[in-house]
Amino acid sequence: MAEKKKTGGAKLREKLFMQSKNGCIEAGEKTLAEADLFCEDYKKFLDGAKTEREAVRTAVDLAEKAGFKLYDPHKAYQPGDKVYVNNRDKAAIFAVIGKQPVEEGVRIAAAHIDSPRLDLKPNPLYEESELALFKTHYYGGIKKYQWTAIPLALHGVMVKKDGKRIQVSIGEKEEEPCFVVTDLLPHLAAEQSKRTLNNGIKGEELNILVGSRPFKDDEGGELVKLHILQILNEKYGVKEEDFLSAELTCVPAFKARDLGFDRSMIAAYGHDDRVCAYPALRAALDVKAPERTAVTILADKEEIGSEGNTGLQSRFFVYFINDLARSQGGEGYRALSHSQCLSADVNAAFDPTFPDVMEKRNAAQLNHGVCITKYTGSRGKSGTSDASAEYMAQIRALLDKNDVIWQTGELGKVDAGGGGTVAMYIANLNVDVVDLGVPVLSMHAPFEVVSKLDVLMAYKAMMAFYEA
Ligand code: MN
Ligand code: MN
Numbered sequence: 001m002a003e004k005k006k007t008g009g010a011k012l013r014e015k016l017f018m019q020s021k022n023g024c025i026e027a028g029e030k031t032l033a034e035a036d037l038f039c040e041d042y043k044k045f046l047d048g049a050k051t052e053r054e055a056v057r058t059a060v061d062l063a064e065k066a067g068f069k070l071y072d073p074h075k076a077y078q079p080g081d082k083v084y085v086n087n088r089d090k091a092a093i094f095a096v097i098g099k100q101p102v103e104e105g106v107r108i109a110a111a112h113i114d115s116p117r118l119d120l121k122p123n124p125l126y127e128e129s130e131l132a133l134f135k136t137h138y139y140g141g142i143k144k145y146q147w148t149a150i151p152l153a154l155h156g157v158m159v160k161k162d163g164k165r166i167q168v169s170i171g172e173k174e175e176e177p178c179f180v181v182t183d184l185l186p187h188l189a190a191e192q193s194k195r196t197l198n199n200g201i202k203g204e205e206l207n208i209l210v211g212s213r214p215f216k217d218d219e220g221g222e223l224v225k226l227h228i229l230q231i232l233n234e235k236y237g238v239k240e241e242d243f244l245s246a247e248l249t250c251v252p253a254f255k256a257r258d259l260g261f262d263r264s265m266i267a268a269y270g271h272d273d274r275v276c277a278y279p280a281l282r283a284a285l286d287v288k289a290p291e292r293t294a295v296t297i298l299a300d301k302e303e304i305g306s307e308g309n310t311g312l313q314s315r316f317f318v319y320f321i322n323d324l325a326r327s328q329g330g331e332g333y334r335a336l337s338h339s340q341c342l343s344a345d346v347n348a349a350f351d352p353t354f355p356d357v358m359e360k361r362n363a364a365q366l367n368h369g370v371c372i373t374k375y376t377g378s379r380g381k382s383g384t385s386d387a388s389a390e391y392m393a394q395i396r397a398l399l400d401k402n403d404v405i406w407q408t409g410e411l412g413k414v415d416a417g418g419g420g421t422v423a424m425y426i427a428n429l430n431v432d433v434v435d436l437g438v439p440v441l442s443m444h445a446p447f448e449v450v451s452k453l454d455v456l457m458a459y460k461a462m463m464a465f466y467e468a
Pocket of ligand 1: 112302345346
């Protein structure tokens with residue numbers, strides 16, 4: 001049969017309309033296989049990095065194996081040198097020194113390594129009705145009802161008065177016990193069911209069950225609590241007051257898993273934002289002697305507003321750029337003014353079960369590639385940096401030139417809500433910034449979903465950015 005001749009309209013449509021194809025069709029078998037392989041390593045990273053401290057430790061380990069050295073501000077570095085800064089074990093910077101002077105500008109990819117979770121209160125342990133429980137204060141934006149009746153693992157550190165630091169991780173291994181927030185049985189939930197979804201479980205109801213067997217002694221009260229403290233004392237050498245100087249947190253005990261018959265997706269805790277942090281780190285490890293110094297930031301505290309000395313509102317990143325510029329006889333502020341940044345954070349993927357909150361023409365879709373978000377914010381672009389047309393043009397051209405499959409997306413309908421990223425804090429330093437990241441389903445839930453192809457495209461985008 002002869003090929004059907006294209007009409008004038010069809011030709012013009014091809015020329016003028018924006019194309020939006022499923023990336024899996026565009027990519028081809030080889031790229032899909034590459035995505036699957038890349039994501040095997042990503043899943044391992046996820047399982048080993050459920051808190052910002054674990055993410056820093058894992059990232060520093062990988063970086064040191066790749067030849068990165070702890071940054072020394074008194075040293076002058078040569079192109080191709082690899083250095084890292086560890087900020088209090090909770091945030092880190094990885095830099096590969098470029099051929100151009102730092103004052104000419106650096107290339108920054110900034111992702112965050114904290115995720116929503118249940119933090120223990122400073123005085124968490126109590127006994128009620130012969131059960132031992134932990135009081136929690138949730139961290140970041142969560143839908144509280146999602147955190148009940150799922151297996152939780154306890155992670156973090158306790159620091160004793162003498163400064164001795166005790167690493168805690170219980171509940172990840174099959175043979176270890178786990179923990180849980182109990183929920184009311186449906187038979188007796190008539191009143192609870194009348195609450196709004198937001199109040200279905202209240203903050204003070206996120207109590208974690210940690211024990212039930214009393215200490216073998218009938219003297220005195222709180223024997224279950226006493227028994228738990230005895231176990232903790234034997235295992236870690238701590239007593240109740242040591243909880244006061246601890247950062248303990250409960251996270252889902254699930255491992256990252258392939259999702260779907262076709263294994264095209266990954267379900268896991270903490271994709272936001274390790275799904276951008278890992279590609280950014282890998283780009284830092286893989287880039288060789290770039291023109292401009294390549295700087296990967298893994299930041300803490302994004303989920304609570306980038307506050308604190310390990311968040312990106314802190315000066316730690318600026319200090320590093322100052323040191324780096326001055327070691328070459330330049331000025332940090334000039335370096336920043338000439339710098340460009342990909343704020344590597346996730347965006348919401350279109351969910352066919354909840355189409356009403358999305359404006360379909362401007363929503364990101366799973367498998368359509370890495371997502372560029374020109375602006376985030378809420379209520380009329382409040383709380384965003386809004387990338388310039390010039391910078392968007394540069395990034396578009398870069399991604400197309402390097403065969404990166406990409407799309408754009410807004411965070412939902414104009415009046416549906418909104419959110420922010422670290423973009424505006426870096427933009428405030430006079431850096432060109434745009435958000436770029438992986439679309440996520442069930443964002444901030446204990447089990448989030450991403451597409452493997454989109455993860456690979458995030459990595460390819462960051463590599464192209466560093467190598468440009
Ligand atoms: Mn995020
Ligand atoms: Mn988030």
